Each structure stands twice: as C-alpha cells, then as structure tokens.
Amino acid sequence: MRSRKKQWNQTLHHHFQTQKSLYLFVTVLLMMGVIFGAVLVNVLDGTQKEGLLNYLGYFFQGLRQNEIADPEIMFQHAIGDHLKTVGIMWILGISIIGMPVILILIFLKGLVVGFTVGFLVHQLSWKGFWFAFVSVVPQNLFIIPAMIIIAVLGLHFSITLVRNRLIKHRGRIYPQFVSYSLVVTMLVGSLLVAAGMEAYLSPWLMKQTVPEVGMQALKLL
Helix, strand or coil: CHHHHHHHHHHHHHHHHHCHHHHHHHHHHHHHHHHHHHHHHHHCCHHHHHHHHHHHHHHHHHHHCCCCCCHHHHHHHHHHHHHHHHHHHHHHHCCHHHHHHHHHHHHHHHHHHHHHHHHHHHHHHHHHHHHHHHHHHHHHHHHHHHHHHHHHHHHHHHHHHHHHHCCCCCCCCHHHHHHHHHHHHHHHHHHHHHHHHHHHHHHHHHHHHHHHHHHHHHHHC
C-alpha cells in the first residue's frame, strides 16, 4: 500500500515537473482572462449597466422570496454544463486543431469570473465583493483547477500527436490516451462536488448576504 502511494506521489511529482511550463502558461492565460473581464466592466455604457442592475435586483428579490430554482434542478443543470465542458475539452485534446480552442475556453472562463466579480465590486463596493466571494468562489475552487489540469493534459496530448504525425517522432500513443482519459474521468468527481456547491451551498450563502447587498443594489436602480 505504501509503495503504491509512493509510486503515485512520484508519478504526480514527475508530471508537474515535466509539464510545469504548460501549467504556468495556462494559469497565466486564465488570469489574463480574469483581468480582462474586470477591465471590461469599465467599458459598459449606462444602458448596459442599468440592464445588469435590473437583473441583479430581480435575482436578489427572488433569493429573498425563495423563488430560485429547486436545488435538485440546479444540480442537474450544473453537472450537465460541467460535463459538456469537460467532454468538449477532452475531444479537443485528442485533435491537433483543438489546441487553440482549449486555450480560448480557458481564457473565456477567466473572463466570465473576472467580469462577474468586477461588476459586483464596481457597483456594490465591498458588499459586492463579499457577495461575489460567496457566490463565485466555492464551486470555482474545484472547477478552475480541474479545467487547468484537463487543458494541460489535452495540450500535452495534442503536442504528442503533432510529434508523432508531423515530425515523425514515433512513440506509443495508446497508453497516453488511456492515461489522459482516466484522469479526465477522475476529475469529473471534483466537478460533481462543484455542482453540489453551486446548487446547495452557494444559494444558502447568498441568502445570508442578500438583505444588505440587495438593498444597496436596489438603491442604484
């Protein structure tokens, strides 16, 4: 048992050491998306901001009156969306032309997170930051690492395909394909946890912050 654990730790260490440049690149790309999303808030015109604030007002009102979707339905939708994203990234990873699309998906993920947090902070100050923290952070603690790992594995596998097919650097593709697919399948477990947080934990946390944050949002309308 100890030998297996040691071997597993060595495998993980070797993986992160050999792929650290890809991990760094993907992480920086994600952070660039976050920064770009936060900056994008400043270019919204008055009409766009008013529309988003109206949506926030209705959302806060729905939270206060417990009119949001049933948690089971939210869980089903969340896990469905996560599985679609993972499936798309897995397919892109086994195709050479999918490399740029994987990078675009990572950037867009960062952009959405950055825009969401940036808009709430810009409009609602520190209360908006707290609301963004309880509504965005919990599930993304599992989603973002999973997406980064899948992206790196997909990019690495695509690069291996390029070496084998275009540079004639022959190697064994099938074992790497199996390893790639197994790790992606294992990461689905973390996305199940993320979906559970998104459906059950985050709504509860948001309800605790709605009275103060919601009133401040309504004053801006």
